[in-house]
């Protein structure tokens with residue numbers, strides 16, 4: 001395993017740094033640090049997406065044949081790390097990381113031509129219709145039914161926790177096209193338009209006050225057969241391909257390291273309530289140092305996975321390990337942030353956004369205002385994309401052979 005960066009990698013890192021210094025507006029950096037929810041809002045995310053698209057650096061997870069950058073896994077890592085260090089807005093994964101690679105892998109030439117470029121230009125925004133009220137971890141139990149009617153399906157059911165459904169033009173969804181075979185075999189992967197009479201989106205407001213997720217009701221909604229990805233009944237295979245992309249091959253550690261370093265800087269000036277500074281408090285600084293070490297250990301694991309990907313190997317159960325460690329660590333960091341600010345860390349501003357001229361006045365500091373809503377929203381990390389318990393089950397089965 002070779003984890004050292006080559007001279008070419010280092011030159012690429014410098015190029016990325018220079019680009020970020022010149023092209024990433026402060027307003028977008030403030031938008032990122034002023035976002036307590038998991039996803040950034042389109043006003044921040046899409047502007048950054050357009051800047052990257054103009055540079056030709058947007059589709060770096062896609063094959064070159066459909067507009068990808070052709071970067072090596074190491075270059076992708078360097079890019080994501082530099083973006084994290086510069087507080088660049090996180091890009092929405094729904095089109096770029098989830099359905100885009102699925103269409104690139106399983107779509108027909110016509111589907112690739114119709115959908116892929118519009119993801120890059122943000123003409124189409126997407127949402128993911130997997131989870132249902134009775135089918136989250138047990139996804140194969142999904143009940144949404146799609147009945148063939150000539151050149152279309154009539155889709156009826158309900159999807160829940162659907163991130164950014166209120167912005168989406170399209171939903172990629174799993175629906176049952178055959179109820180008479182074993183559950184996994186009767187599922188198809190359909191694309192349907194959100195703006196049609198049979199689709200109703202109802203907001204779910206998180207306990208921090210954010211409108212990020214929704215429940216979506218499908219009542220005889222229409223999905224065209226020509227918009228089905230893969231064969232009828234192939235949905236489960238495609239769903240798993242997508243989930244692997246959702247869980248693995250990314251680089252979460254750099255953002256976590258940057259976050260702990262920010263807390264270390266803030267602690268240096270934070271009063272300890274006894275006339276001193278938390279930066280001089282041994283227990284606080286040890287706690288932060290420990291979190292940073294854990295994030296650095298995670299980074300080494302991510303780099304090891306990258307080295308394997310660069311050698312042409314497929315990601316294995318490490319994706320579950322990384323998902324488990326990342327989400328747990330993220331929550332520990334968010335807990336430490338609340339503790340750092342004492343009483344000021346307990347304020348909960350529910351107005352949105354928390355960036356820009358219209359944002360509410362903080363008590364104490366802007367940084368203090370961010371920690372409670374971030375902490376509350378952070379509960380989601382160990383749930384979505386496969387909960388921690390589910391990841392542990394996968395690890396038990398595939399790594400420990402239990």
Ligand SMILES: Cc1cc2nc3c(=O)[nH]c(=O)nc-3n(C[C@H](O)[C@H](O)[C@H](O)COP(=O)(O)OP(=O)(O)OC[C@H]3O[C@@H](n4cnc5c(N)ncnc54)[C@H](O)[C@@H]3O)c2cc1C
Nearest residue numbers: 128129130131136137161162163380383384385386387389
């Ligand atoms: C912020 C957020 C955004 C989301 N965005 C989307 C989205 O855009 N699209 C989408 O389709 N879904 C989305 N989800 C849904 C997410 O994928 C599900 O919440 C997740 O899969 C868990 O399903 P569930 O909520 O039905 O919980 P359940 O599956 O009912 O689980 C409840 C509890 O039981 C545990 N459990 C379940 N099965 C087992 C088992 N076999 N062994 C041990 N423990 C088990 C779980 O770990 C959990 O603690 C989102 C969720 C959140 C929180």
